[in-house]
Amino acid sequence: MVEDKFLSYNAMDKLMRKAGALRVSDDAKEALAVALERKALDIAQVAKKMAEHAGRRTVTKKDIELALNQ
Amino acid sequence: MVEDKFLSYNAMDKLMRKAGALRVSDDAKEALAVALERKALDIAQVAKKMAEHAGRRTVTKKDIELALNQ
Numbered sequence: 001m002v003e004d005k006f007l008s009y010n011a012m013d014k015l016m017r018k019a020g021a022l023r024v025s026d027d028a029k030e031a032l033a034v035a036l037e038r039k040a041l042d043i044a045q046v047a048k049k050m051a052e053h054a055g056r057r058t059v060t061k062k063d064i065e066l067a068l069n070q
Numbered sequence: 071m072v073e074d075k076f077l078s079y080n081a082m083d084k085l086m087r088k089a090g091a092l093r094v095s096d097d098a099k100e101a102l103a104v105a106l107e108r109k110a111l112d113i114a115q116v117a118k119k120m121a122e123h124a125g126r127r128t129v130t131k132k133d134i135e136l137a138l139n140q
Binding site for chain 2: 008
């Protein structure tokens with residue numbers, strides 16, 4: 001697993017199997033983790049701005065929800 | 071943490087902090103995890119179809135990449 005990786009291969013494997021995949025290669029787990037982390041960072045950055053805009057230092061569920069609708 | 075959850079609060083916290091958030095509420099971590107899992111399942115289902123279309127039982131990186139571009 002490369003550095004700075006927060007999402008485990010194990011979690012990616014479970015998600016893929018929940019979606020019906022029988023076998024999943026390691027590079028597929030890696031690619032899914034990278035894509036999800038990019039998406040998460042995008043959402044998190046917007047949510048952080050939303051919290052700041054509301055005068056808070058704590059990011060809350062409402063900030064995430066607003067970020068998801070951007 | 072609710073059932074069927076594959077992405078940990080700890081991973082969500084790390085991602086949010088990487089994006090610059092100082093504090094993150096638990097319900098924000100939950101909301102981010104739910105959103106990412108939905109996204110992951112969408113990608114995984116498309117990737118599974120791509121693998122089947124190519125006559126494979128193993129989902130590979132190429133299937134994920136193709137699914138990401140849908």
